[in-house]
Amino acid sequence: MNTINIVAGGPPELIPDLTKYTDSDTTWVGVDKGTVTLLQAGLIPKEAFGDFDSITDKERGQIEKAAPGLHVYQAEKDQTDLDLALDWALKMNPQSIRMFGVTGGRADHFLGNIQLLYKGLKTNPDIRLIDRQNEIQMFGPGRYTLEARSDKRYISFIPFTEAADGLTLEGFKYPLNNCHITLGSTLCISNELIHSRGTFSFAKGILIMVRSAD
Incomplete structure (x- = not known):
């Protein structure tokens, strides 16, 4: 896989049109409520990560049917859901990783997400945080x-x-x-x-x- 696109549960108004970021070499990954965002855009995630405590039972049922790889965690853990998804993506050795739904909302999450870019410096993939207005790299x-x-x-x-x-x-x-x-x-x-x-x-x-x- 050349590109892995990860979608987290950030404010939907900051997420760009995800269909513009997909092609035959793209793998989609959902993180918690971001998996619902993917399904609403007509994109099927290969993997989904999270405690899924921010979605409805109906939405969870949709995710369980759609995502071949579903990774469910306890809410109390030592890594964020996005961190766990990024760890998986890095192990796949893609050429690039793009993360959406990771800006805006809670400032602690946003600052933590920027720091996740540091993980990519060890393996040198092209990792970007992308919203409607910005692209962030390290x-x-x-x-x-x-x-x-x-x-x-x-x-x-x-x-x-x-x-x-x-x-x-x-x-x-x-x-x-x-x-x-x-x-x-x-x-x-x-x-x-x-x-x-x-x-x-x-x-x-x-x-x-x-x-x-x-």
Whole structure:
């Protein structure tokens, strides 16, 4: 499987049209009430994870009929349902993982979901949190190329570690050269590409990148 798409139970108004993210190489995974969201979109999950304490008995019956792999957990556990689903996805070694329904709502869940991106740095899959307005990724040291996107014009970089060293931005409206960015800095908020593509690179630390629509 090349892409695994995971749908959690975040606010439905923040979830984009999921049918635009599916093809023959896509595997869908539901997390708790996000499994209902998948079924409502006409998409059948291969796996479903959760304690399913936020759905009705009717919805649970629909999930049990639809999902070939159903993983039910107690509500009291040491990992969130999304964390468990991501662990499964990483074991499948896909080229990319996209997570929907993971922003908005409770702030503790949202912040925890951003931190889950850190798991991907160990195995290097392309993991993204996606909602109607934003795409969020996490990067370790290296050099990366970005394509300009009319739907996600703004690009921001936020340190996840105490600092990011040697940050260089090329092809951006506000370029940087070998810059030291500390935790708490807003220097790299709301930049833009000025060409069809650009690059960013840094030597030390971890960066969160957010691509946003206005």
